Amino acid sequence: MLSYTIRRLAFAVPTLLVISLLIFLLLELAPGDPMAQVPLTVPPEVKAQMREALGLGEPVHLRYWKWLVQMVWVEPLVLVDHLFGTDFSEGKLRILSWQHRGPVMDVVVQRLPQTLWVVGTAYVVGILIALPIGIWSAYRRASIFDQAGTFVTVVGYSVPPFFTGPLLILVFAVQLGWFPAIYDTTHRVTDWQGFTVQLKQMVLPVMVLSLQTTAQIARYMRAAVLDNLGQDYVRTARAKGLSEATVLGVHVLRNSMIPVVTVIALGMPAIFGGAIITEQIFSINGIGAQLIGAIKAPDMPTVHTITFLFAVLIVLTNLAADLLYGWLDPRIRYE
Amino acid sequence: MSDAPLAPVPGLARRVLHQPGAVLGGGLFAVIVLAVLIGPLLWPIAPEFIDVAARNQGPNLAHPFGTDQLGRDTFARVLWGGRISLAVGLSAMAVALLLGTLVGLLAGVFRWLDGPLMRLTDVFLALPLLPLLLVMVLLFRDSLSGVFGPEGGIFILIVLAIGGTSWMNTARIVRGDTLALREREFVLAARAAGCRPVALMLRHILPNVLSPILVSGALGLSTAIVTESALSFLGLGFPPDFPTWGRLLSDAVIYLADYPARAICPGLAISLTVLSVTYLGDGLRDAMDPRLH
Numbered sequence: 278m279l280s281y282t283i284r285r286l287a288f289a290v291p292t293l294l295v296i297s298l299l300i301f302l303l304l305e306l307a308p309g310d311p312m313a314q315v316p317l318t319v320p321p322e323v324k325a326q327m328r329e330a331l332g333l334g335e336p337v338h339l340r341y342w343k344w345l346v347q348m349v350w351v352e353p354l355v356l357v358d359h360l361f362g363t364d365f366s367e368g369k370l371r372i373l374s375w376q377h378r379g380p381v382m383d384v385v386v387q388r389l390p391q392t393l394w395v396v397g398t399a400y401v402v403g404i405l406i407a408l409p410i411g412i413w414s415a416y417r418r419a420s421i422f423d424q425a426g427t428f429v430t431v432v433g434y435s436v437p438p439f440f441t442g443p444l445l446i447l448v449f450a451v452q453l454g455w456f457p458a459i460y461d462t463t464h465r466v467t468d469w470q471g472f473t474v475q476l477k478q479m480v481l482p483v484m485v486l487s488l489q490t491t492a493q494i495a496r497y498m499r500a501a502v503l504d505n506l507g508q509d510y511v512r513t514a515r516a517k518g519l520s521e522a523t524v525l526g527v528h529v530l531r532n533s534m535i536p537v538v539t540v541i542a543l544g545m546p547a548i549f550g551g552a553i554i555t556e557q558i559f560s561i562n563g564i565g566a567q568l569i570g571a572i573k574a575p576d577m578p579t580v581h582t583i584t585f586l587f588a589v590l591i592v593l594t595n596l597a598a599d600l601l602y603g604w605l606d607p608r609i610r611y612e
Numbered sequence: 613m614s615d616a617p618l619a620p621v622p623g624l625a626r627r628v629l630h631q632p633g634a635v636l637g638g639g640l641f642a643v644i645v646l647a648v649l650i651g652p653l654l655w656p657i658a659p660e661f662i663d664v665a666a667r668n669q670g671p672n673l674a675h676p677f678g679t680d681q682l683g684r685d686t687f688a689r690v691l692w693g694g695r696i697s698l699a700v701g702l703s704a705m706a707v708a709l710l711l712g713t714l715v716g717l718l719a720g721v722f723r724w725l726d727g728p729l730m731r732l733t734d735v736f737l738a739l740p741l742l743p744l745l746l747v748m749v750l751l752f753r754d755s756l757s758g759v760f761g762p763e764g765g766i767f768i769l770i771v772l773a774i775g776g777t778s779w780m781n782t783a784r785i786v787r788g789d790t791l792a793l794r795e796r797e798f799v800l801a802a803r804a805a806g807c808r809p810v811a812l813m814l815r816h817i818l819p820n821v822l823s824p825i826l827v828s829g830a831l832g833l834s835t836a837i838v839t840e841s842a843l844s845f846l847g848l849g850f851p852p853d854f855p856t857w858g859r860l861l862s863d864a865v866i867y868l869a870d871y872p873a874r875a876i877c878p879g880l881a882i883s884l885t886v887l888s889v890t891y892l893g894d895g896l897r898d899a900m901d902p903r904l905h
Contacts, residue, residue, distance in 0.1 A: 292734065292738055293738075295735050300744070300747075303747060303751065306751055432883075434890060435834070435883050436883040436887075439861065439862070440880075440882060443868050443879070444876070444879065447869075451868065451869045550740070553846075554842060569746070569846060572747060572750055575750060583743065584740050584743045587740030588739065592738050
């Protein structure tokens with residue numbers, strides 16, 4: 278197991294390097310010029326100096342190397358400094374945005390909590406709804422509940438977030454007026470009333486995102502429980518007189534969770550992708566909105582950094598899914 | 613599994629007809645395809661016709677889906693937009709299937725290609741797709757528009773971008789099935805008869821992996837349609853006066869409070885198409901699953 282973990286980790290590093298290089302080369306072709314906003318009255322030699330200061334005059338491989346060093350060495354050092362009050366990163370250059378000329382990671386750190394709050398809540402809510410639906414659909418297979426549940430999950434799977442979002446706004450914000458249509462990111466929770474305001478504005482985005490999660494996970498849960506219900510150990514458990522609740526809730530649930538846990542881990546990147554669209558619909562000032570803004574600007578260092586962070590997330594969740602699978606199911610042996 | 617042959621296509625068709633989900637989904641999809649193909653020819657109002665006197669109307673007899681802020685008929689635009697959305701979806705699916713089948717077959721037949729091609733697949737699976745698609749559209753939109761015209765350029769770009777980033781599942785499935793087929797007697801017989809690897813791949817293995825390719829095609833089609841709509845929705849798809857379903861939806865969202873029908877119609881069109889294709893794909897998969905018979 279340990280050697281397998283190390284091997285998988287060792288493979289994750291070159292994967293990430295290749296991906297970051299791919300993104301970098303793709304962005305190399307970008308038509309965007311960070312000097313586009315500089316007034317025409319600025320003399321060419323000053324412009325050339327400014328270009329130099331942004332590190333644009335150097336060859337491609339050198340600039341990639343510099344980005345890499347900044348991303349995997351300087352930025353972690355800044356984090357360490359921030360956490361422990363040291364000054365390792367003193368005087369080192371960080372990845373600068375072309376939009377606001379400040380470090381990209383500072384903005385990412387500001388934006389990330391908004392996204393994490395909404396995405397995290399949505400994921401937890403989605404899983405909590407999906408598991409009972411999946412279990413009960415499988416247990417009462419071909420019943421009305423199962424038919425309805427399957428239909429709802431297929432609908433949830435087919436209706437894209439950019440349609441459920443406006444639809445929910447129409448019903449709950451425009452017609453009923455229960456929840457706000459726009460997420461106020463400047464809102465601070467200081468008292469009970471502020472907390473309810475925060476809760477209310479989170480309802481619609483969380484609903485949009487969790488609908489997708491619910492649909493997917495409920496499908497897998499149903500299939501996994503169906504697989505397990507036919508197993509011998511279930512018959513044994515029933516034969517020795519255990520209650521149905523124990524059989525279902527303890528024996529079947531634990532075994533069915535093995536494949537579903539990996540699906541839950543693997544679904545994380547997809548929900549971050551969904552968050553890009555959801556943030557656009559509800560005007561949430563999160564990392565997805567930052568990415569869209571940077572793409573349209575165009576602000577290549579920011580795009581590169583955020584896309585790379587997404588790739589790290591995907592590779593790490595894949596790794597976690599693989600390892601969890603082996604840990605949860607002792608029958609699986611890695612050589 | 614080893615003695616149950618993979619479903620030949622005629623038997624598959626019969627079994628698909630026994631899957632109510634597949635029949636319903638396929639029927640609905642056929643209706644949608646026919647509607648967008650024939651509809652614009654029959655419907656008297658052109659999608660770009662501007663009738664300023666009939667601005668911002670709700671659904672009525674003359675305009676069943678209402679009109680937009682310029683007085684253009686939403687029904688005509690949804691029909692016309694469907695052509696583009698479906699054309700993008702089908703072409704992107706075709707690109708993805710071609711690439712995926714090619715990579716899968718090569719990895720399965722040639723042992724020395726297996727490692728590198730599967731590593732490539734892993735790398736592609738770890739790419740953050742939506743951000744990358746957005747970046748690609750932004751970067752190449754202008755240069756391709758210059759060569760193929762504004763519509764042709766963005767069409768080629770979106771098809772290649774979506775197709776080039778969604779072949780990985782097909783490749784994995786095809787490789788797995790090819791590896792299983794390689795050990796079978798008929799492949800051995802073909803080899804013994806002097807069949808060369810390329811002919812073996814195309815004549816003996818490809819016909820036997822067609823059914824799983826079909827299923828992943830159905831699932832790929834729905835993903836491609838949703839991805840195109842998402843790009844249009846984020847403002848990085850087709851140009852503004854070019855009605856695709858995602859574009860129509862995103863244009864209508866700002867008028868949502870006053871004219872909800874304008875957003876609901878294209879949204880429903882996307883959802884129904886994806887729903888029908890998903891049911892079709894699920895039915896196909898169940899029809900081919902030997903464990904269910």
